[in-house]
Structure formats: C-alpha cells, structure tokens
Amino acid sequence: MIRKKLKEKDVMPYVCLIPFMILFLTFFLIPIIYSLVLSFQKLGRGSTPPEFAGLQNYAFILTEDTYFWRSISATVFLLFMGTLLPHLFAFPLAIMLNNKSVKLKGVFKVLFFLPFMTNTVSAALIFQQLFSLNYGVINFLMGLMGLDKINWQGDPNVAPLFVAILVNWRYIGWNTILYFAGLQGIPKAYYEAADIDGASTFEKHLSITLPQLLPIIFFAVSLSIITGLQLFDEPFILSGQFAFMGGVKNSCLTVGYYIVWLAQKGLQQPRGAAVSWVLTLLIVSLTYINWIITRKLEGRTKERPNAN
Amino acid sequence: MISTKPLKNIFITLIIYMVIITASFIFLFPLYYVAVIATNTNSSVFADVPPFSIGPNLVNNFLQLLHKVPIGIYFINSTAISVLSVATKVFFCTLTGFVLAKYKFKGRNLIFGLILFTLSTPKFLLLIPLFNMMIWLKWINTYLPLIVPSMADGLGIFLMTQIIEKSVPDALLDSARVDGFSEYQIAFRIGFPLARPGIAVLGTVAFIASWNDFMFALVMLPSRHMHTIPVAIASLMNTAEKDFSVMMMATGVAILPLILVFLFFSRQIISNLLAGSVKG
Numbered sequence A: 001m002i003r004k005k006l007k008e009k010d011v012m013p014y015v016c017l018i019p020f021m022i023l024f025l026t027f028f029l030i031p032i033i034y035s036l037v038l039s040f041q042k043l044g045r046g047s048t049p050p051e052f053a054g055l056q057n058y059a060f061i062l063t064e065d066t067y068f069w070r071s072i073s074a075t076v077f078l079l080f081m082g083t084l085l086p087h088l089f090a091f092p093l094a095i096m097l098n099n100k101s102v103k104l105k106g107v108f109k110v111l112f113f114l115p116f117m118t119n120t121v122s123a124a125l126i127f128q129q130l131f132s133l134n135y136g137v138i139n140f141l142m143g144l145m146g147l148d149k150i151n152w153q154g155d156p157n158v159a160p161l162f163v164a165i166l167v168n169w170r171y172i173g174w175n176t177i178l179y180f181a182g183l184q185g186i187p188k189a190y191y192e193a194a195d196i197d198g199a200s201t202f203e204k205h206l207s208i209t210l211p212q213l214l215p216i217i218f219f220a221v222s223l224s225i226i227t228g229l230q231l232f233d234e235p236f237i238l239s240g241q242f243a244f245m246g247g248v249k250n251s252c253l254t255v256g257y258y259i260v261w262l263a264q265k266g267l268q269q270p271r272g273a274a275v276s277w278v279l280t281l282l283i284v285s286l287t288y289i290n291w292i293i294t295r296k297l298e299g300r301t302k303e304r305p306n307a308n
Numbered sequence B: 001m002i003s004t005k006p007l008k009n010i011f012i013t014l015i016i017y018m019v020i021i022t023a024s025f026i027f028l029f030p031l032y033y034v035a036v037i038a039t040n041t042n043s044s045v046f047a048d049v050p051p052f053s054i055g056p057n058l059v060n061n062f063l064q065l066l067h068k069v070p071i072g073i074y075f076i077n078s079t080a081i082s083v084l085s086v087a088t089k090v091f092f093c094t095l096t097g098f099v100l101a102k103y104k105f106k107g108r109n110l111i112f113g114l115i116l117f118t119l120s121t122p123k124f125l126l127l128i129p130l131f132n133m134m135i136w137l138k139w140i141n142t143y144l145p146l147i148v149p150s151m152a153d154g155l156g157i158f159l160m161t162q163i164i165e166k167s168v169p170d171a172l173l174d175s176a177r178v179d180g181f182s183e184y185q186i187a188f189r190i191g192f193p194l195a196r197p198g199i200a201v202l203g204t205v206a207f208i209a210s211w212n213d214f215m216f217a218l219v220m221l222p223s224r225h226m227h228t229i230p231v232a233i234a235s236l237m238n239t240a241e242k243d244f245s246v247m248m249m250a251t252g253v254a255i256l257p258l259i260l261v262f263l264f265f266s267r268q269i270i271s272n273l274l275a276g277s278v279k280g
Helices: A002-039 A058-062 A065-096 A107-116 A122-129 A135-145 A159-184 A188-196 A199-230 A233-238 A255-263 A266-303 B007-038 B058-066 B071-101 B109-117 B124-136 B154-167 B168-180 B183-194 B198-212 B215-220 B228-236 B244-279
Strands: none
Touching: A002 A058, A002 A266, A002 B071, A002 B109, A002 B124, A002 B183, A058 A266, A058 B154, A065 A107, A065 A199, A065 A233, A065 A255, A107 A159, A107 B124, A107 B244, A122 A159, A122 A188, A122 A233, A122 B007, A122 B228, A122 B244, A159 A199, A159 A233, A159 B007, A188 A199, A199 A266, A199 B058, A233 A255, A255 A266, A255 B124, A255 B215, A266 B124, B007 B058, B007 B244, B058 B244, B071 B109, B071 B154, B071 B183, B071 B198, B071 B244, B109 B154, B124 B215, B154 B183, B154 B198, B168 B183, B183 B198, B198 B244, B215 B228, B228 B244
16 A cells, blocks of 8 residues: 555656646757757758758858848847846835835835836837827927927937837836845844944945845846847837838847748748847856856955944 | 934935836826827827827727727637636646655756756747747647647746745645545645645736737737737737827727736735745
C-alpha cells in the first residue's frame, strides 16, 4: 500500500508536466530553432526549396539595410526618451507620494495607474486627437500662449518625440508605483537615525533611499529596457500602420515595427528572423550592462562607512 | 513663540500636493477627453476651439457606432479570447506551478531553467515562426493562436510556483496523503483551492494582457470579422472618412470594462501586480 503511494508520488509530477512540455516544445523551442535556421536561409520563389545562405542575411542588415539602421536609431531614441526618461519623473514622484503628510495615497495610486491599464491602441488614438495639427487641444493651448503650432505627427524630427510623450504618459505612473512600493519596504529607523545625525532631506535620500532601492531600480530599469527595445504598438499606430512604415522618413520605424513589417512579406522573412536575433542580442546585452552597473553601485554603497 | 519649522513644513506639503495633483491631472486628462469627444458631434471636433466639456451627443454617437461598425462582434471576439485565454492559462500554470513548488523530482531544476529561458526571450523572436506555424496549422483567423501558445506562459508558471510555495502548507498535503487521497486528488482538491490568491493575481494580469494585446491579434487575425477591439480601432483609424466621435466611442468600449474592473479591485490589482513583479 505504502509502496504504491510512493510510486504515484514519483510519477505524478511528470504526468502533470506533460502539457507544459508539449506546449514548450511546440510553441517555444521549435519556433526558436526554426527562427535561427530561417535567419541563415534564402527563400526561393514558388516551390523552389530554401537555400542555405550563411551569414548573408546578417551581413545585409548590418551593412546595407538602411531601414534596419533607421529602426535601430528610432528604437534607441525611444528607449531613452520613452521608457527610461519616466524613471527621472517617477523617482521624485514616489518620494513625494510617500511623504507622511500626503493623504489619499490610495486614490493617487489608482490615478497614477490608469494610463498603464489603458490599451496602447486607444491611448495612441487619444494622443493623436490631442496632438492633432489643426484641431488638437495641445496646439490650441500653445496658440493661446502665443506659440507656433507644431506638426507633431508629420514632422519627422518631432514625430519620435511625440511617440515618446505617449510612452512617458503610460509609464511614469507605473514606475512611480513600483518605486513607491519599494519605499514602503525601507525601515523607518534608518531615517530616524539620520535625523539624529542632522542629515538634510537630500542627504537622506542619497545615502538611504537610493542604496535601499537599488534592487527595485534594477528591476524597473530592466523592465523598461525590455519594453523600450520592443516598442511596437505606439509607433505603429501613430505613424500610419502598414501604409507608411514608420511615417515620414521612417522616423518612427522601431525594430519591432520592422520585424512585423518583414513578417508579412513572405520572401523577406529570413531577414526578419535575422533582425529579431539582433534585437534579442541587444536586449540581453543591455540588461546585462544594467546588471553590472547595479552591482558596481551596490558594491560602492557597501564600501561606504556606515552613517553611524 | 512662533518657530519657522511648521511653516516650512506646510509650504513643502503644499508643493508636494501641487506636483502630485498636476501629475494626476496629466494622467487623467486624456481619459477624460475620450468622454469629451465621444459625447460631442464629429463636426465639433473640427471647430476652431476644440471641445473641452462633456457634450449631449452620447446616445447618438453610440447608435452611429453600432450602425457603422460591427462593434458587437469585436466585443464578443475580445471577450471570448480573453476569457478562454485566462481560463486555460490559469489551469496549466497552476498545475505546473503546484508540481514545481511542492514536489522534489529529477529534472525539476531543468524545467525551472527552461521557464526562466522563456521569460528572457523577446516576443518578436517568436513572431515570424509562430506566424508561419499558424498558417501551416490553418489557425489564422481563429481564436487559437491567441490562446494556445501562451497557455503554459513562463511568467505565469514562475508566479504560481512562488505563490504556491508560500501559501500551500506541506503538512496539509501530507495529512491528505495519510487520509488516502491520491496525488491527483491532492492537486485538484487541495492544491487548486489553496492557490486561490495566486490564481487571482495571475487571472488579473492575464486578463489585462489578453484584453489589451495588439501585436499578435493584428498579425494572427487579419480577417475583419475576427478583429478584436484594439485591432478594430486601429483599422478604423486607417479608413478615409474618419468619424472621431465614433472612434472615441469605440475606444470607450475598449477602455471602460478594464477601468470598471480596475476601480472595483484596484487595491488587489496593484498589490498583486507588484507582488508578481517586485517580490517575484
């Protein structure tokens, strides 16, 4: 009896893992291998079988493909101005929201969270309306202040900034709430000790808040790197979808946008696969750099003699 | 004696409130503007002074939306995909998470490694292979590509493993074994009910992700009658004769269910999302 039970306990985990393994193999491992193979191939027209092309696809996108390099520059711009910039707003906002004298914290948290809950397509449509050249609220208000109208969507120099504004709107509140949650985990005693030492507010945040929040900063920045390098919805909607490929001069063509574009064109899929591997490499290396920097900073704060 | 300290504190508090309220206003105004455009006539959108307040045209715009766009079908598509996706994902992730959290077996670390591997893989790497696979399976323009590949979602399994490890006591499972429960009965009769807090977390996260998903829905559901609400709005933006009031009404239909759910459960959703991300 007992022996039978033991056996069942040993077998049961494997039985329960069968669905996961099937799904993992079919919809993850095989697609990834297929994508790698595809990125080294050249597809033939009609029923011609695909040929092995070596590094040809990679060489093409890295040396000749102007769309690829435009997409890299748009993506890097949006990474910094779109998803990393919100951290500079979110950090002080979180510290303010965490202030003892602020009431209704729960209500503010909900308001800060709403943009993140809004789906990207709706948000993009709303922003397109607000920033419309002739009928938008923003240009109207700028007119009242005596400023010139800005062609937010049509001007290739401004359009990426416009996308970045939308991305900021979506992520400032989200990051604020991440940091706010982190702030609540810092023991109050640390600040009390610093008060006794007569530290100023700024000094306290520099020597207590920042080092204590490093793990969350690392986490939040990693998330932003991953989202930032994979931005698709916002630039796609705001710059004309499939019809315009990133708007005037492809100024909003992100790498993700380019991959979706290539995915639709049968014969160019190998190039799309190669681009997606370059993107993966970029994400992994930037996340790694972020990790190295965080560890360096952690080391430095530990070396520093204690405030006491 | 009057010290300057309280005065200074009041001043600081005032500034903090001003900043926080300004930020809230910036976050809220675009959503308020959906209501403004959706309740005004389309022609008022093109007036010299853009509308700033709620108008009287709500019912008319809604009828226009029903008349011009099969929004009912899109709503059904979005709802069906989200509900089916959440239900299957919750089931498979809870089962896998339960086994990973509560059983020691050979290969457990390997499985966990595979899950972390899926977590660090960008969705764009899978797009082209999955797209071709769905064409081959003849799943394009069905709900399946948006449900099946994400059923054993790495993040979901990771989350459930973490939560079940803490919320399901081993002693309870052992006493159930003594009572003669089979391992499968233990999983479904004890593991699943006790994992409810985790299921709530995963359910909300999965619902938001599925309801708001755009990229995969765009690629996998090209046929008009299969559109989800986000894809439908995107294609409305592409038409020559744009009716902004109708588009904003559609946007309202896309946003409102989530905002209502969110306002009712905001406390749980925020803390759950954070539990999943910060502590996970």
